[in-house]
Amino acid sequence: MEQNFPARLGVVGAGAMGAGIAEVAAACGIPVTLLDARQNAATAAIDAILGRACKRHAAGKLEQAQLDRLASALSPAEDLSDLAACDLVIEAIVEDLDAKRGLFAQLEDIVAPDALLATNTSSLPIGVVGAALHHPERFAGLHFFNPVPLMKLVEVIPGPATAAATMDRLNAFSLYIGKEPVIVRDTPGFLVNLGGRAFATEALATLQENVATPAQIDAIMRDCCSFRMGPFELMDLTGMDVNFTVSQFLHQSHFADPRLRSTPLHRYMLETGQLGRKAGRGFYSYAEGAAAPSADARTDAAPATQVGLAENLPELAEFAAGLGVEVLAQDDGRAPLLAFPLGEDVTAHALRLGLDPRRVVAVDLAFDTTRRVTLMTAPNGDAGLRDSVAAAVIASGRAVTAIADSTGFVAQRIVAMVANLGCEMAQMGLAAPRDIDKAMRLGLNYPLGPLEWAERLGASRLLSILRQMQALSGDDRYRPSPWLRRRAELGLDSWAA
Numbered sequence: 001m002e003q004n005f006p007a008r009l010g011v012v013g014a015g016a017m018g019a020g021i022a023e024v025a026a027a028c029g030i031p032v033t034l035l036d037a038r039q040n041a042a043t044a045a046i047d048a049i050l051g052r053a054c055k056r057h058a059a060g061k062l063e064q065a066q067l068d069r070l071a072s073a074l075s076p077a078e079d080l081s082d083l084a085a086c087d088l089v090i091e092a093i094v095e096d097l098d099a100k101r102g103l104f105a106q107l108e109d110i111v112a113p114d115a116l117l118a119t120n121t122s123s124l125p126i127g128v129v130g131a132a133l134h135h136p137e138r139f140a141g142l143h144f145f146n147p148v149p150l151m152k153l154v155e156v157i158p159g160p161a162t163a164a165a166t167m168d169r170l171n172a173f174s175l176y177i178g179k180e181p182v183i184v185r186d187t188p189g190f191l192v193n194l195g196g197r198a199f200a201t202e203a204l205a206t207l208q209e210n211v212a213t214p215a216q217i218d219a220i221m222r223d224c225c226s227f228r229m230g231p232f233e234l235m236d237l238t239g240m241d242v243n244f245t246v247s248q249f250l251h252q253s254h255f256a257d258p259r260l261r262s263t264p265l266h267r268y269m270l271e272t273g274q275l276g277r278k279a280g281r282g283f284y285s286y287a288e289g290a291a292a293p294s295a296d297a298r299t300d301a302a303p304a305t306q307v308g309l310a311e312n313l314p315e316l317a318e319f320a321a322g323l324g325v326e327v328l329a330q331d332d333g334r335a336p337l338l339a340f341p342l343g344e345d346v347t348a349h350a351l352r353l354g355l356d357p358r359r360v361v362a363v364d365l366a367f368d369t370t371r372r373v374t375l376m377t378a379p380n381g382d383a384g385l386r387d388s389v390a391a392a393v394i395a396s397g398r399a400v401t402a403i404a405d406s407t408g409f410v411a412q413r414i415v416a417m418v419a420n421l422g423c424e425m426a427q428m429g430l431a432a433p434r435d436i437d438k439a440m441r442l443g444l445n446y447p448l449g450p451l452e453w454a455e456r457l458g459a460s461r462l463l464s465i466l467r468q469m470q471a472l473s474g475d476d477r478y479r480p481s482p483w484l485r486r487r488a489e490l491g492l493d494s495w496a497a
């Protein structure tokens, strides 16, 4: 690793991102010159960094030597010409193509011929930002995540003319400042912003179909799939102004690929000012005293004591055993029939198996059921039978979420879409397969990367979930990625290949 590069780092833009990049590099002892167009913004950003560091020092969390190193490494600049000695300049100014191009045109004339230039843009193509440069070989994207000191990931993105040596040096620099670089192709949304679409948009599609409420969908994704936040909590946190805009940008940039399509409600939330936490109201209310909506089914029904199994599946038998109910060897024509559809809704599943749809209570056993169990019934399903199963599940110490009939329940459809989009990113060669997983875990705090989800579910199971959802909905949104289909059909289990 190149320990002496950069000898001096320049950061232009002292907002959230620029200040974060400056702080992280300075903490590693790299001298940093920070510049902002707003008067005193760079000095104020440095004061804020040092103020926080002093508090950490006072709390015994930062050594005096580390504080001194940070203080001596950071200096504000007044003018672009103050960056002349920098051998790497990272731009983190306003997200505007003309502003960024104008800045780099000036910078090219100021820095040394072998200095590197990088942009932290989150949405502009790297090749387009650098198109007018005289020396595009020394230019690339260096996409940090917010907040920079906490987020480990950096996407390193070459433009069409970026030299391999530039990529190597930016990679080494990222490692030196304690980040995990992932090399990503120059595609709209790069890797993480593109890959992160499926989680929210499939949740929105599920809500649009009236399958479940935001609180139910969030609870399922947290408790059954270990996401730290459900999709609606996450959208409320990032704000509709950000996540609707990014979703629409990516849908348009990918020529209206139905996989990336959002819903009218998403736009409506933005246009009615229901932006999320920052507005006090989004999918949830943040008003004082607002009660959190429950995701849990409640019932006074007597717990079921006998069930039939719609299919001879080990998962179903194990689930029934966990409820302590008797599994009928012969159908008595009355007991609930437990079923485990993959990608199918209860209606299609029951009719295909020749079962009475009214008695079928479907259970999603594709994910963790130790905390919460999702139950699903057909439109003509017997609510009393469902409630008796719910009561048995509740008596076993777990929460129940009862949803309306849907292809793929809630978790199957959201995880299948996350995994399928990851497979498509692998097909497009956006990054090495293992790097796709690493980037999605580090950039979005996902419990597993998309290809790891595919492995967890099993490639052939994932493929059949997607095929069922595509066939039953008639929507190419669910079309399986060829990357997945080939590996599933060939029985390959090495996803890193």
Ligand SMILES: NC(=O)c1ccc[n+]([C@@H]2O[C@H](COP(=O)([O-])OP(=O)(O)OC[C@H]3O[C@@H](n4cnc5c(N)ncnc54)[C@H](O)[C@@H]3O)[C@@H](O)[C@H]2O)c1
Pocket: 012, 013, 014, 015, 016, 017, 018, 035, 036, 037, 038, 041, 091, 092, 093, 094, 095, 096, 099, 103, 120, 121, 122, 123, 143, 144, 145, 146
């Ligand atoms: N905020 C995020 O979550 C995030 C994450 C990744 C990437 N990005 C990208 O990083 C860049 C900066 O984002 P941010 O959130 O820090 O924005 P910000 O608004 O917090 O900061 C931008 C700063 O740039 C300054 N500025 C604007 N034009 C300038 C110019 N011509 N020269 C010098 N300074 C100028 C502004 O005064 C401001 O202080 C954008 O390209 C953004 O898309 C943001």
